[in-house]
Amino acid sequence: xxxxxxxxxxxxxxxxxxxxxxxxxxxxxxxxxxxxxxxxxxxxxxxxxxxxxxxxxxxxxxxxxxxxxxxxxxxxxxxxxxxxxxxxxxxxxxxxxxxxxxxxxxxxxxxxxxxxxxxxxxxxxxxxxxxxxxxxxxxxxxxxxxxxxxxxxxxxxxxxxxxxxxxxxxxxxxxxxxxxxxxxxxxxxxxxxxxxxxxxxxxxxxxxxxxxxxxxxxxxxxxxxxxxxxxxxxxxxxxxxxxxxxxxxxxxxxxxxxxxxxxxxxxxxxxxxxxxxxxxx
Amino acid sequence: xxxxxxxxxxxxxxxxxxxxxxxxxxxxxxxxxxxxxxxxxxxxxxxxxxxxxxxxxxxxxxxxxxxxxxxxxxxxxxxxxxxxxxxxxxxxxxxxxxxxxxxxxxxxxxxxxxxxxxxxxxxxxxxxxxxxxxxxxxxxxxxxxxxxxxxxxxxxxxxxxxxxxxxxxxxxxxxxxxxxxxxxxxxxxxxxxxxxxxxxxxxxxxxxxxxxxxxxxxxxxxxxxxxxxxxxxxxxxxxxxxxxxxxxxxxxxxxxxxxxxxxxxxxxxxxxxxxxxxxxxxxxxxxxxxxxxxxxxxxxxxxxxxxxxxxxxxxxxxx
Numbered sequence: 001x002x003x004x005x006x007x008x009x010x011x012x013x014x015x016x017x018x019x020x021x022x023x024x025x026x027x028x029x030x031x032x033x034x035x036x037x038x039x040x041x042x043x044x045x046x047x048x049x050x051x052x053x054x055x056x057x058x059x060x061x062x063x064x065x066x067x068x069x070x071x072x073x074x075x076x077x078x079x080x081x082x083x084x085x086x087x088x089x090x091x092x093x094x095x096x097x098x099x100x101x102x103x104x105x106x107x108x109x110x111x112x113x114x115x116x117x118x119x120x121x122x123x124x125x126x127x128x129x130x131x132x133x134x135x136x137x138x139x140x141x142x143x144x145x146x147x148x149x150x151x152x153x154x155x156x157x158x159x160x161x162x163x164x165x166x167x168x169x170x171x172x173x174x175x176x177x178x179x180x181x182x183x184x185x186x187x188x189x190x191x192x193x194x195x196x197x198x199x200x201x202x203x204x205x206x207x208x209x210x211x212x213x214x215x216x217x218x219x220x221x222x223x224x225x226x227x228x229x230x231x232x233x234x235x236x237x238x239x240x241x242x243x244x245x246x247x248x249x250x251x252x253x254x255x256x257x258x259x260x261x262x263x264x265x266x267x268x269x270x271x272x273x274x275x276x277x278x279x280x281x
Numbered sequence: 282x283x284x285x286x287x288x289x290x291x292x293x294x295x296x297x298x299x300x301x302x303x304x305x306x307x308x309x310x311x312x313x314x315x316x317x318x319x320x321x322x323x324x325x326x327x328x329x330x331x332x333x334x335x336x337x338x339x340x341x342x343x344x345x346x347x348x349x350x351x352x353x354x355x356x357x358x359x360x361x362x363x364x365x366x367x368x369x370x371x372x373x374x375x376x377x378x379x380x381x382x383x384x385x386x387x388x389x390x391x392x393x394x395x396x397x398x399x400x401x402x403x404x405x406x407x408x409x410x411x412x413x414x415x416x417x418x419x420x421x422x423x424x425x426x427x428x429x430x431x432x433x434x435x436x437x438x439x440x441x442x443x444x445x446x447x448x449x450x451x452x453x454x455x456x457x458x459x460x461x462x463x464x465x466x467x468x469x470x471x472x473x474x475x476x477x478x479x480x481x482x483x484x485x486x487x488x489x490x491x492x493x494x495x496x497x498x499x500x501x502x503x504x505x506x507x508x509x510x511x512x513x514x515x516x517x518x519x520x521x522x523x524x525x526x527x528x529x530x531x532x533x534x535x536x537x538x539x540x541x542x543x544x545x546x547x548x549x550x551x552x553x554x555x556x557x558x559x560x561x562x563x564x565x566x567x568x569x570x571x572x573x574x575x576x577x578x579x580x581x582x583x584x585x586x587x588x589x590x591x592x593x594x595x596x597x598x599x600x
Binding site for chain 1: 296363364365366367368369370371372373375376377378379380381382384386387390391393395396400403404407408409410412413436
């Protein structure tokens, strides 16, 4: 490319200590979309290097979990499953849940894991957590295929509600992003966060209707319970795919509002602290 | 030509030092209140626990100019490049840059050891700011420049360090920004490849690109740069014609840099058992030097004070 001396179109970069509330700079993020692509591509490439069965791990992990849970909770304990076969009831929830837990554990560690990039090259820092929650979408897609197979095996006919599934998946992604933004930014300054994430995931799983149906939660606690966005996600998945547990307006509304608040706060906190990432990391 | 591309206006950068602020725990922070989560670290007045890596540095770089930055370790050279690259923010002052910037602060930015050479070319180039289509177009050229064709589909973790550096620099050399910021990355690699990189850089400079680069290699600065800047302890000491600034650097620096003397210092390195008093690098002729020729014999002299009776000291040197 050629460089003309008085190139008026050349971007002018102003460097100053920033004050006040940071701007969102979504445009900047959009300009770096190829970098997001390459980081996702890198993580996928690296992920199953030096493994024998490779990407089969992506399918095997939730499948083995489902098997164990079905054995323990479905058969031994006899947890109710809204009249559905427990295996399919559980696996329908486990697929978005696996995405979510993988997303926040990758996302939460993402900024610190990319220290070498943060301290050596400029790009909008949001690229990193965004890329880290896109990577496990591949695993999600693979497990989802298995889920479809399972639904067919148990001869469950999905209703038109299946068309709403992308919305519920979007809600899952947004929740994973919101949590990742908080954790990844906090993790830069407080490495305690890295040790906290596994516990958070464990508690969160039992606080979501994954191994049990929403209906076992007493009605007066339902609204509070719905503050957990995964309640909306899981109910949504079960409704869209299995035709059970139709989500009521309030449950969904509260879940969505909860996510939006968490996401807005997360973006704000991330943008606010990213100015000092390179100095603190 | 003639228009300034980089204008730096009294930039300062303060870092806090000492163990207290390095990593605090979440508990401490929560005790300090939620408000601090969103607040900025304030400018620290406490001189004990802070250090000014840069203090009131102003300069301009004209379009097409190749400027060198010299100074001892810890003089603020890298900090300056980090600020211009937008990796870190200045504490005070500001700068304005016209044009697209690429910075090479490290050899092989973004390289992943598990990925092959081919994959790393794409990854690193993308991280350094190249578009995918641009990488595809230049791929063969980059590959030829790197001289690692035979191993291009082998993970780079199996590369020798020389091959790794060649591949990394081949990517960097094909960046096409208007402004290039380079930290001491050319110091690595064998002499022949270094020369090739220099040639490529000169070519780049002649195309009207602005380059700012840090080096300890005075010969390189003298041959490549039209102007030069000398930083000392965060202050701009001299700025102007490269040869003159280098001369000034030599006049001020050379007698001390090859020797560290702690005999009169209150902060002698060491512990309860032993203190380092003095260390120096001596060449074959018995002179204290900062640079050695590759074939020259050298002695490292260290003077210790052993503070515990009967203790025996076994010095170890890690290179």
